[in-house]
Amino acid sequence: MIYTTTKLLKFLALVNGIHLITATCKNSKIESTPTSLYEDLRCLPKYEDGCIKEYDCSHIYNRPKGTCHFKGKNLKIGEEIDNGELGGVWDRDCACTESLEFECPELSDGCAEDWVDGYPDPVCYLRYELDSYCAAGQICPPFDNTRKCEVEGTVYKEGDMFGHPHKKCTKCVCDKHFDGKLEPPFCQPVNCTVELKSSKSIDNYCAPFYENYPGECCPDRWIC
Ligand SMILES: *[C@@H]1O[C@H](CO)[C@@H](O)[C@H](O)[C@H]1NC(C)=O
Numbered sequence: 001m002i003y004t005t006t007k008l009l010k011f012l013a014l015v016n017g018i019h020l021i022t023a024t025c026k027n028s029k030i031e032s033t034p035t036s037l038y039e040d041l042r043c044l045p046k047y048e049d050g051c052i053k054e055y056d057c058s059h060i061y062n063r064p065k066g067t068c069h070f071k072g073k074n075l076k077i078g079e080e081i082d083n084g085e086l087g088g089v090w091d092r093d094c095a096c097t098e099s100l101e102f103e104c105p106e107l108s109d110g111c112a113e114d115w116v117d118g119y120p121d122p123v124c125y126l127r128y129e130l131d132s133y134c135a136a137g138q139i140c141p142p143f144d145n146t147r148k149c150e151v152e153g154t155v156y157k158e159g160d161m162f163g164h165p166h167k168k169c170t171k172c173v174c175d176k177h178f179d180g181k182l183e184p185p186f187c188q189p190v191n192c193t194v195e196l197k198s199s200k201s202i203d204n205y206c207a208p209f210y211e212n213y214p215g216e217c218c219p220d221r222w223i224c
Helices: 005-016 036-040 195-203
Strands: 002-004 044-048 051-056 067-070 073-076 125-127 137-139 148-151 154-157 161-163 170-173 187-189 207-209 221-223
Touching: 067 195, 195 221
Parallel strands: none
Antiparallel strands: 002 051, 044 051, 067 073, 125 137, 148 154, 161 170, 170 187, 207 221
16 A cells, blocks of 8 residues: 555545645655654655655555564564664563554552652752653752753753754754764654554554644544
């Protein structure tokens, strides 16, 4: 199956009643359309005049029967997603089930910063890393030898997470080793990780729906 630009845009236009845009890529409308989802699914972009015209997601629909799909990989029933691929999400140890959906064990505690008394310490602040869903730790005084990252006039503290100033749907972190380059590993595209919860919707050719289009990177729900 191919998700064509026109199909997606028609759909979005229909639902949100918005005027669809032009953008950086003059001949294409997809540049202004969120594409994180397709990158997440490892669909292949098809170019026309240097612009992405559509994404070919047929590998998902042509995969061997009785397998789950996650970010370009086919998993057998019972097989778990490598936790390293769950960058930025809370769930862990998620496995492909008989119904070809993913199931993750219920994790009860949540992020420490949400429930541990006195964390972070009132004089400290939370430090974030790109891959982690919860804060990765706290940074406490003295702050003299912590990193400051200046990005186009804004100064971020070490451990701050911020949106890439030019690339949509890309997050950056002010890392200890930040060298001023807004590139990996300091900046990474956001992960929608839609297949964790919505593999059925994808298998059923449902259309992604973005509540606050444009400006949103990942779909909020699916229209089937
Ligand atoms: C997305 O996931 C990858 C690992 O699969 C990770 O390296 C990357 O940092 C994540 N992106 C964000 C913005 O967290």
